[in-house]
Amino acid sequence: MKALLCTRLGGPEDLSIADLPDPRPGPGEAVVGITVAALNFFDTLIIAGRYQVKPALPFSPGGEACGVVTALGEGVTGFAVGERVIVHVTSGTCREAIAVDTRHLTRVPDGLSDETAAGLTITYGTTLHALRDRARIQPGETLAVLGASGGVGLAAVEIGKILGARVIACASSPDKLDTAREHGADDCVDYVADDVRAALKRLTEGRGVDVVYDAVGGDNAEPALRSLGWKGRYLVIGFAAGEIPKFPLNVVMLKGVDVQGVHWGAFVEREPEAHRANQEQLLAWAAEGRLKARIHGVLPLADYAEALGILKRREVRGKVLVRIGA
Numbered sequence: 001m002k003a004l005l006c007t008r009l010g011g012p013e014d015l016s017i018a019d020l021p022d023p024r025p026g027p028g029e030a031v032v033g034i035t036v037a038a039l040n041f042f043d044t045l046i047i048a049g050r051y052q053v054k055p056a057l058p059f060s061p062g063g064e065a066c067g068v069v070t071a072l073g074e075g076v077t078g079f080a081v082g083e084r085v086i087v088h089v090t091s092g093t094c095r096e097a098i099a100v101d102t103r104h105l106t107r108v109p110d111g112l113s114d115e116t117a118a119g120l121t122i123t124y125g126t127t128l129h130a131l132r133d134r135a136r137i138q139p140g141e142t143l144a145v146l147g148a149s150g151g152v153g154l155a156a157v158e159i160g161k162i163l164g165a166r167v168i169a170c171a172s173s174p175d176k177l178d179t180a181r182e183h184g185a186d187d188c189v190d191y192v193a194d195d196v197r198a199a200l201k202r203l204t205e206g207r208g209v210d211v212v213y214d215a216v217g218g219d220n221a222e223p224a225l226r227s228l229g230w231k232g233r234y235l236v237i238g239f240a241a242g243e244i245p246k247f248p249l250n251v252v253m254l255k256g257v258d259v260q261g262v263h264w265g266a267f268v269e270r271e272p273e274a275h276r277a278n279q280e281q282l283l284a285w286a287a288e289g290r291l292k293a294r295i296h297g298v299l300p301l302a303d304y305a306e307a308l309g310i311l312k313r314r315e316v317r318g319k320v321l322v323r324i325g326a
Contacts, residue, residue, distance in 0.1 A: 001019070001020055001021075001022050001023075001095060001096035001097050002017055002018070002019060002020075002095065002096050002301065003017070003018055003019075003020045003060050003094065003095030003096065004016075004017055004060050004061065004062075004094035004095065004301060004304050004322075005017070005018045005058045005059070005060060006046075006047045006057065006058060006059055006060070006061060007057060007058040008057070009047065009048055009049040009057075010047065010048060011044075011047070011048065011308075011312075012044075012047070012304065012305040012307075012308035012309055012312070013305055014047070015047065015061070015304060015305070015308075017301065017302070017304075020095070022097060023097050023098060023099035024071070024099065025071050025072060025073030025076075025099050026073050026074075026099065027073050027074045027075050028073060028074075028075055028076060028101055028102060029072075029073040029076070029099050029100060029101055029102065030069050030071065030072050030073065030076060030079055030085075030099070030100065030102050030105060031069070031070050031071040031072075031097055031098070031099050032065075032067040032068065032069055032070065032085060032087055032097065032098055032100060032105070033067050033068050033069075033070045033096065033097050033325055034065045034066075034067040034087070034093055034094075034095065034096060034097060034098060034324040034325055035065075035066055035067050035068065035114045035118075035323075035324060035325045035326065036065060036066050036067075036114045036115055036118040036298070036321050036322070036323055036324060037062040037064070037065040037093040037094050037118065037321065037322045037324055038062070038063075038064045038065065038093075038118045038119035038121075038122070038319050038320070038321050038322075039061065039062060039094075039307055039308060039311060039319075039320045039321070039322060040063060040064075040122050040123065040151065040152075040311070041150070041151075041152075041238070041240055041311050041314075041316075042063070042238070043061040043062065043063070043091075043308060043311065044308055044311050044312045046061060046090075046091060047061055047308075053090050053091075053265065055090065055091045055092075059091050059092060060091060060092045060093065060094045060095045061091055061094050061308075062091060062092065062093035062094035062095075062322070063088065063089055063090055063091060063092075063093065063121070063122055064086065064087065064088050064089075064093060064118060064119065064120075064121035064122050065086070065087045065093035065098075065118050065324070066084065066085070066086050066087070066108060066114040066115075066117040066118035067084070067085065067087060067097075067098075067114075067324075067325070068082060068083070068084055068085075069081050069082065069083045069084075069085060069105075070097065073099075076102055078102065079102055079105065079107070083107060084107070084108040084114070084117075085105040085106060085107055085108060086105070086106050086108055086117050086118065086120065086121055086279070086283070087100055087104060087105060087121075088104050088105075088106070088121040088122065088125070088268070088279070089104050090265065094301070094304065094322060094324070095324070096324055096325055103272055103276075106121075106276065106279040106280060106283065108283060109283055109284065109287040111287055112283065112286055112287045115295055115298060115321055116286055116293045116295075117283065117286070118319075118321055119151070119293060119295070119318075119319035119321060120279075120282050120283065120286060120291070120293060121279065121282075122264070123151045123152040123154075123155040123319070124155045124158075124159065124282045124291065124293070125264060125268075125275070125278055125279060125282065126152060126155070126237065126262060126264040127152065127155040127156045127159045127213075128159055128278045128281065128282060129262065129264055129267050129275075129278060130156075130213065130235045130237060130260075130262040130264075131143070131156070131159055131160060131163055131165075131211070131213070131235075132163065132278075133267070133274070133278075134233075134235060134260045134262055135211045135233040135235055135260060137160070137163055137164075137165050137210070137211050137233075138164070138165075138210075139163070139164025139165070140164060140165075140166070141164075141165050141166070141210035141211060142165065142166045142168065142204055142209045142210045142211070143156070143160040143165040143166065143167050143168065143209065143210065143211045143212075143213060144168045144170060144189075144200055144209045144211070144212045144213065144224060144227065145157055145160065145167060145168070145169050145170060145180070145185075145213045146170045146191075146212065146213065146214045146215065146216045146220055146221075146224060147170070147171065147214075147215050147216040147240060148169035148170055148171045148176070148177070148180040148185065148188075149169075149171045149176035149177070149179045149180050149317055150215070150240070150314070150316050150317070150318075151294075151296075151316060151318055151319050151320075152215045152237065152238070153169070153171070153180070153213075153215065154179070154180065154183050154292075154294055154317075154318055156213045156215075157169055157180050157183045157184055157185050158183050158184060158290075158291050158292060158293075159291075160184075160213075161184040162285065162290055162291075165210075165211070166186050166187075167184065167185045167186050167187075168185070168186065168187045168188070168189060168200065168203055168209065169181065169185035169187070169188045169189070170188075170189040170191050170196060170200075170220070170224075171188070171189075171190065171191070172190070172191060172192050173190065173192065174190060176317070177189075177190060179294070179317050179318075183292055183294065187203050189203070191220050195223065196220050196223040196224055196227065197223035197224070197226050197227045200224070200227035201227055204227075204229070207229050208227055208228050208229025208230070208232060208255075209227055209228055209229060209232060210228075210229060210232055210233065211232065211233045211234075211235065212224045212225065212227070212228060212232070212233070212234045212235065213235045213237065214234065214235060214236060214237055215237035215238045215240055216238075216239070216240045216241045217238070217239035217240065217241045217242070217243055217244055217245050218239070218240075218241025218242070218243045218245070219241070219243070221245035221247070222245060222247065222248070225247055225248075225251060225252075225257070225259075226251055228255060228257050229255070230255055230256055231255070231256045231257070231258070232255060232257050232258075233257070233258045233260055234247075234257060234258070234259045234260065235260050235262050236259060236260065236261050236262060237262050240314065247259060293318075293319065294317065294318030294319065295318050295319050295321060296310065296316050296317050296318040296319055296320050296321075297310070297320060297321070298321040298322075298323055299320070299321070299322055299323065300322070300323050301322055301323065301324055303322075304322065307320050307322055
């Protein structure tokens with residue numbers, strides 16, 4: 001089988017496509033023939049050795065995919081050869097087939113395309129866990145989303161609306177904000193042209209927002225924290241800007257603010273049943289058409305450098321997918 005491999009840490013240009021033996025399932029595992037793999041910003045970090053999880057070399061990037069079960073290992077129940085599934089792992093999906101423990105699989109409903117299903121696991125899974133399990137956002141509350149036009153940002157806009165929140169999208173240009181508005185954002189803030197704190201205060205008539213969803217970090221983190229109202233929640237998702245913010249704890253104290261870490265990977269390992277329920281909910285919403293799951297583009301495996309480059313340059317609007325099989 002063909003596999004995209006990281007044999008040395010670096011950039012997309014350091015990867016290569018290699019031929020590997022076909023995988024065989026071990027006890028409790030299934031082999032999945034991958035049709036479409038989805039890439040995320042963290043893939044640009046993991047191949048550079050700058051992510052908190054560091055797979056042993058060589059490895060394939062890609063933490064999520066859609067495919068078909070082709071073989072089952074000893075003791076597997078609940079899955080059958082020929083079923084379509086989504087795969088959710090730390091790395092390894094940018095290859096024609098993968099052997100994986102069945103706890104990392106979720107069945108795909110009929111009528112949902114491989115392309116839509118492939119990109120639901122990580123960004124949407126992270127977001128549902130963040131908004132429902134961590135922030136416990138309530139209908140009528142106000143949600144501010146930083147970096148609202150990227151894959152994870154659009155997931156926050158969409159899921160925030162499904163959960164009944166008023167969503168304020170924050171991004172760096174009018175066209176990015178137009179993308180967020182197309183996905184349901186109620187209000188928008190251009191944080192290049194406007195001051196984030198002042199804009200969020202203005203849009204909430206001085207009350208402040210209830211929840212900030214931040215997958216960006218950087219310079220806008222502290223102004224967003226200061227825009228929270230009484231007992232607001234600040235969700236720490238990631239640091240796409242590269243800089244990890246340091247918050248003034250007096251603001252946290254005076255407003256009764258909760259700064260909540262969202263480590264989706266740890267949640268998956270520690271609370272597998274809750275994770276599975278979230279995955280099934282996301283797939284159901286997508287099958288019903290309630291999640292748009294915007295796709296930036298679908299590129300062939302041979303164009304892996306361009307696919308990762310779109311993410312690295314922060315040009316992405318939705319999910320970047322890689323076509324692996326038929």
